[in-house]
Ligand SMILES: Cc1cc2c(cc1C)N(C[C@H](O)[C@H](O)[C@H](O)COP(=O)(O)OP(=O)(O)OC[C@H]1O[C@@H](n3cnc4c(N)ncnc43)[C@H](O)[C@@H]1O)c1[nH]c(=O)[nH]c(=O)c1N2
Ligand SMILES: CC(=O)C(=O)O
């Protein structure tokens with residue numbers, strides 16, 4: 001497979017330092033990180049490996065190349081080809097503490113690994129080090145159905161939790177499509193299609209257990225606390241939601257859960273313009289209809305979706321909607337929303353009542369990234385993820401679509417429109433540098449546009465490596481200084497997932 005690697009000369013071997021790991025040449029496109037950091041020495045990794053084997057057992061430590069490769073990239077575009085030096089699988093919080101203490105002692109980077117479904121290169125080993133795969137800590141450790149909360153270890157995935165909850169008439173609604181780990185979702189502040197009704201991870205995490213870089217264990221809301229609200233001091237829980245492995249290992253997350261609605265009803269409706277679709281969304285929200293999902297796909301996305309899934313939806317800007325509640329409430333919500341859509345020229349309304357039909361519809365929506373790649377064999381795509389105040393969305397989308405059309409690049413547009421969250425997948429052939437350059441320019445212009453429209457450079461995928469350039473613009477120097485000073489307090493030697501989020505060190 002041909003890959004593009006977007007990184008700096010500084011990641012290359014530095015004078016007098018031996019490189020552990022892969023020696024593939026990689027393509028340098030632009031500098032990313034101002035750093036004098038070195039990869040760990042071979043001797044350091046050898047000793048660390050022995051110590052880790054002593055503490056965790058031989059089966060929990062690997063240095064094989066295939067495993068290191070698998071743990072050094074996620075589902076997004078590859079930004080460099082550095083490999084972790086070792087991969088370890090802790091089985092408990094105590095083992096995580098041991099790993100952190102041993103790595104801290106040797107000043108070796110640590111990179112938490114959930115399920116690797118991230119899209120901004122968060123799990124890449126920018127400076128080598130130890131990839132810590134959390135999948136063996138896979139227990140639901142506390143379940144309080146009547147309090148509507150559950151505490152999970154990092155190996156529990158979204159689908160796994162929902163499978164467990166279903167028998168109790170409960171569910172966890174935050175839904176990024178991918179079957180991500182719930183602690184990875186906490187680490188990236190994930191959201192997805194249900195956020196308009198149920199909120200993002202930020203609104204749904206009550207407490208987090210974290211192993212800090214030096215091995216200490218922190219409970220962000222106090223040990224075993226799971227109250228729905230608290231005014232007790234600074235909000236440490238929210239500090240770790242979205243921290244992307246830069247502050248510690250999330251070893252438990254206590255989450256809000258919900259009753260499965262009596263009825264769920266989905267609908268698809270086509271519009272003549274993006275503006276009419278977004279206006280419909282705004283008016284539905286203004287009318288206080290408690291819509292559960294409201295997703296936009298443009299004509300390009302619908303065309304791919306039809307071809308790939310053997311569907312026959314109209315090729316036009318389209319809203320996918322879903323209503324949750326009692327039968328009466330769902331029917332009246334749907335009727336009201338239908339009238340609003342109608343008023344804005346919506347047509348081809350199609351309803352999905354049965355769960356099989358609904359699942360098919362949402363699978364087509366969730367798979368659109370894979371559909372885009374499969375519709376363009378051999379190609380990769382830059383995934384963009386910006387979020388703006390909802391009234392700014394038509395401007396953002398219209399300008400971005402015009403930009404894409406002018407460039408000749410294929411770029412389906414879609415969004416969690418109820419939150420003002422918008423994506424494009426900018427397709428490029430990895431063998432054609434000019435295509436990549438165009439896609440990258442489009443992505444940059446779109447992100448700048450979102451910032452100019454009072455939005456953010458990432459609504460839900462995080463900063464990772466891909467958005468480091470923009471965080472500074474978004475936050476300004478005081479904001480960045482504040483973030484770094486917090487990181488420095490918790491991770492003074494810059495060992496937790498280095499080379500992510502920040503363009504430069506302390
Ligand atoms: C097809 C498709 C579609 C989507 C998405 C992906 C894909 C492939 N995503 C992105 C992705 O699913 C999301 O970022 C997940 O939250 C990542 O969870 P993983 O467990 O895979 O984390 P992954 O292993 O990829 O790690 C992501 C980051 O979190 C850190 N991390 C992971 N586990 C940790 C732990 N226990 N402690 C500390 N740090 C940890 C890692 O170090 C890294 O920085 C998404 N997202 C979204 O929000 N909305 C969406 O709509 C979609 N849609
Ligand atoms: C990729 C992504 O975030 C989505 O399809 O919504």
Ligand SMILES: [Mn+2]
Pocket residue numbers: 192416423460
């Ligand atoms: Mn999304």
